[in-house]
Every structure is written in structure tokens, then in C-alpha cells.
Amino acid sequence: MSSEDWYRNETWEEDIEAAFFAKLKRSRSQRDQYLVIQAVYLKDKFPDKALELIDIYFETKSTIYHDGRAWDVRRDVYLAVEKYDDAINCMKISLQIERENPKFQGTSATMYPYLIATRAIKHEYESVLAFLDSIELKSPFPDAHFKWNAALGLIHADLKNIPKSKYHAKLALEAAEVKQSPFRYHRSLGVVGHEHSDTIRKLEKILTATRPIDVLNFFKRN
Structure with a gap:
């Protein structure tokens, strides 16, 4: 496993989850990013787990830098299950973030x-x-x-x-x-x-x- 694979898991089991959170606990400056990236990798096959990680991100984030990408993960999960009102809400928030921070291009x-x-x-x-x-x-x-x-x-x-x-x-x-x-x-x-x-x-x-x-x-x- 490379140094980056631990937050790019494409499957999710108890041992993988435990290893992820153990490494996350030791992370400092990039903790927010690791949560969002891992959620991106899980959103298609493990949407509920992806949403859990995004919830943790919003509860513990240290900056707003990854907010746009986090809202996009929520959007994609809601679109997959045809929760269109929730998806539209995520899109509007993401667009507002884009207006306020041109560096984010969703x-x-x-x-x-x-x-x-x-x-x-x-x-x-x-x-x-x-x-x-x-x-x-x-x-x-x-x-x-x-x-x-x-x-x-x-x-x-x-x-x-x-x-x-x-x-x-x-x-x-x-x-x-x-x-x-x-x-x-x-x-x-x-x-x-x-x-x-x-x-x-x-x-x-x-x-x-x-x-x-x-x-x-x-x-x-x-």
C-alpha cells in the first residue's frame, strides 16, 4: 500500500474503516482533505458511508477550503437515489461557494x-x-x-x-x-x-x- 492509498479506498469493511480512522487521527494539516477524498472514492458503491464521512468533515473541519467538493459528494449521492430536492439544494450551495471562491471550480x-x-x-x-x-x-x-x-x-x-x-x-x-x-x-x-x-x-x-x-x-x- 502506498502512502496515499489509505485514504483512497474503493471498498469499505470494518478493518479498512478502522485503519482509515487510525491514520486520520494521526493526521494534522490535511485531515479535512483526506475525509473528502475518501468520500469521493466511496460515493458510488458505498453512498451511506460517503455521507457519514462528509458529515464528519463538516463537524470537524478546520477550514472551509474543501466545502465545495464536500457538497458535490452529497449532491452526487442524492442524484443517484433520485432525491432531487436535496441534490438541488447541494448544487445551489456549491454554486454560492464558487461565486465566493473562484479557485473552486465544481x-x-x-x-x-x-x-x-x-x-x-x-x-x-x-x-x-x-x-x-x-x-x-x-x-x-x-x-x-x-x-x-x-x-x-x-x-x-x-x-x-x-x-x-x-x-x-x-x-x-x-x-x-x-x-x-x-x-x-x-x-x-x-x-x-x-x-x-x-x-x-x-x-x-x-x-x-x-x-x-x-x-x-x-x-x-x-
């Missing part, structure tokens, strides 16, 4: 509007549109531009603003066609994956529609 800036649009959560539309209008997307990744424009395309379609919905649907679909990231040694990083195929199909129908769309019924039918 992923909620695109995940938040994309979730609202794809789940047709109408009471959040106004907030999402105001948010997207307030910032500039600077990400080099195709999937960020896809989610950004897909959100605008779907929301404007629901609001019967057909010109805007078609415009952003076109931009989203163009981003989905990009098969390589701009990073030479990580060509697959940040490209649009197959998990977005349903959204792509909806955007294609928006782009070819000749009349206003009832998006709620549209989602139910497709």
Missing part, C-alpha cells in the same frame, strides 16, 4: 440547469434562466456546452419560445457531435456519452418541430 454550473431541464422542474425555471444569464461558460469540455445549451433548449421549448429553443438545441447537438476533447492525451475526457441519448433525441425533435411543443406531454410520450 460541476454544478452545468449539472444544475441540466437536471432542472431534463426533469422539467418548472418552479426552478426562472432561477435557472437567471443563473445562466448571469455567468459565462468557459469550460473547454464538449459535455459542458452540451448540458448548458440542452438546458436552455428544453426550458425554452417548455416556455413556448421556439426560436430560442431551436437555437440552443442546435448548439447542444453540435456539442454532442464532438468526439474528442481538446486535451491531447485525454481525448475522451468530457465528451458527450451515451447516457444522454434520450436528451439528444428530444433536442432533435425540438429542432425539427414546426409548431409549439407541450413539453410535459412530450416527455411523457417519449
Whole structure:
């Protein structure tokens, strides 16, 4: 085991947990970071344990430096179990942290509007549109531009603003066609994956529609 493996466990049993907390107890300046990193490694297979570690982080943290990443772990766990209200709350807190600390660059800036649009959560539309209008997307990744424009395309379609919905649907679909990231040694990083195929199909129908769309019924039918 390397010197860093002890806080990057991908499985979690009693002996592993005991060893982790024993080493954590001896840690000083980087204790907060170790808790959050370990939670990141556990959030997919051991979500409850990941949340426990994040709770410990917030109860014992010495600085606010890792708050954004900690909220992102909570967000991802809630999204996995479809607790969307809790996930949205985490996203909003993460975005506030990002505004106050530009050094933290999370992923909620695109995940938040994309979730609202794809789940047709109408009471959040106004907030999402105001948010997207307030910032500039600077990400080099195709999937960020896809989610950004897909959100605008779907929301404007629901609001019967057909010109805007078609415009952003076109931009989203163009981003989905990009098969390589701009990073030479990580060509697959940040490209649009197959998990977005349903959204792509909806955007294609928006782009070819000749009349206003009832998006709620549209989602139910497709």
C-alpha cells in the first residue's frame, strides 16, 4: 500500500474503516482533505458511508477550503437515489461557494440547469434562466456546452419560445457531435456519452418541430 492509498479506498469493511480512522487521527494539516477524498472514492458503491464521512468533515473541519467538493459528494449521492430536492439544494450551495471562491471550480454550473431541464422542474425555471444569464461558460469540455445549451433548449421549448429553443438545441447537438476533447492525451475526457441519448433525441425533435411543443406531454410520450 502506498502512502496515499489509505485514504483512497474503493471498498469499505470494518478493518479498512478502522485503519482509515487510525491514520486520520494521526493526521494534522490535511485531515479535512483526506475525509473528502475518501468520500469521493466511496460515493458510488458505498453512498451511506460517503455521507457519514462528509458529515464528519463538516463537524470537524478546520477550514472551509474543501466545502465545495464536500457538497458535490452529497449532491452526487442524492442524484443517484433520485432525491432531487436535496441534490438541488447541494448544487445551489456549491454554486454560492464558487461565486465566493473562484479557485473552486465544481460541476454544478452545468449539472444544475441540466437536471432542472431534463426533469422539467418548472418552479426552478426562472432561477435557472437567471443563473445562466448571469455567468459565462468557459469550460473547454464538449459535455459542458452540451448540458448548458440542452438546458436552455428544453426550458425554452417548455416556455413556448421556439426560436430560442431551436437555437440552443442546435448548439447542444453540435456539442454532442464532438468526439474528442481538446486535451491531447485525454481525448475522451468530457465528451458527450451515451447516457444522454434520450436528451439528444428530444433536442432533435425540438429542432425539427414546426409548431409549439407541450413539453410535459412530450416527455411523457417519449
